[in-house]
Amino acid sequence: MIMPYRHSGFSLIELMISLTIGVLVLTAATGLVVTAADSRRIVKHSAELQEEAFFITHILKQQLSQAGYRRIGDTDPSSRALPIANLSDHYPPVTGKWLSGQLINITSGTLFYRFDGASLPGGAPDGSIYDCLGNAIPFGVVVESAISMQSNSLVCTVGVNNAQLIDGSQDTSLEQMVYILGVDSDSDGTIDRTVDAAVASTSDFTNTRNLTIRMLLATRDNVINHHQTFRFNGTETTATDHRLRTEAVVSVALRH
Numbered sequence: 001m002i003m004p005y006r007h008s009g010f011s012l013i014e015l016m017i018s019l020t021i022g023v024l025v026l027t028a029a030t031g032l033v034v035t036a037a038d039s040r041r042i043v044k045h046s047a048e049l050q051e052e053a054f055f056i057t058h059i060l061k062q063q064l065s066q067a068g069y070r071r072i073g074d075t076d077p078s079s080r081a082l083p084i085a086n087l088s089d090h091y092p093p094v095t096g097k098w099l100s101g102q103l104i105n106i107t108s109g110t111l112f113y114r115f116d117g118a119s120l121p122g123g124a125p126d127g128s129i130y131d132c133l134g135n136a137i138p139f140g141v142v143v144e145s146a147i148s149m150q151s152n153s154l155v156c157t158v159g160v161n162n163a164q165l166i167d168g169s170q171d172t173s174l175e176q177m178v179y180i181l182g183v184d185s186d187s188d189g190t191i192d193r194t195v196d197a198a199v200a201s202t203s204d205f206t207n208t209r210n211l212t213i214r215m216l217l218a219t220r221d222n223v224i225n226h227h228q229t230f231r232f233n234g235t236e237t238t239a240t241d242h243r244l245r246t247e248a249v250v251s252v253a254l255r256h
Helices: 011-066 204-207
Strands: 106-107 109-115 143-150 153-158 161-166 172-183 194-196 209-217 230-231 236-240 245-253
Touching: 011 143, 011 161, 011 172, 011 209, 011 245, 106 204, 109 172, 153 172, 172 204, 204 209, 209 230, 209 236
Parallel strands: none
Antiparallel strands: 106 109, 109 143, 143 153, 153 161, 172 194, 172 209, 209 245, 230 236
16 A cells, blocks of 8 residues: 655745744844843933033032131130121122122123132141142132033133033033022022022122022933933923933032
8 A cells, every 4th residue: 555645844834934923023032132222221321421410510519619618717715606707808809800708700601609728727728628620729819710611511710720520522411501599689698589690680699698500411422212301490391312311400508
């Protein structure tokens, strides 16, 4: 008896079904890999932005908290009054630049501030007061520093020397910067109103008790696949590019 011949292996239909399933599985797996890679990239750049924001707010808070510093002088230990010089005495007027007792000024987007140093008994700086370039300042040396936004970088200037606190040519750039003044209008030691420094008067700067700086930081390159919606200075905006952004805020009470 002759047995019928049976084909081994896959039929054409079975092969096509297998290939189709394989393509679907491979496509799904590729999508997952791409999504995971995108997520890792976003997390990486988001962490870098947050790290930059933490660094710059720390530096600015340290610097601006020194504005108006003057040391405590010698006094009778039994006295309850701290012998701290008046602002107007320690920070005299400078023609065309500073009013008596004025600690900060903002001109064309540049923040100027001044402070005195601190010394050991021998006169050398005690290392508690530094300018933004990292130099320890001794007592009796009133430093005038400036913070400005230049070409998406944040620059600190002391005299003729400067340093970039944010280098806009690197991974993070500075897109916007806003200064908000907390003004004590009636000199009772409390803040009565807030004023955007762009429209502030000379009197507002003299009576400023608190300074808030808002900065919009962004990645230099397009790193996300959508248009991010972000908030800056109380306004929500949807970006037209694919860069990642975050707002950094520092608020400092000035010495008086």
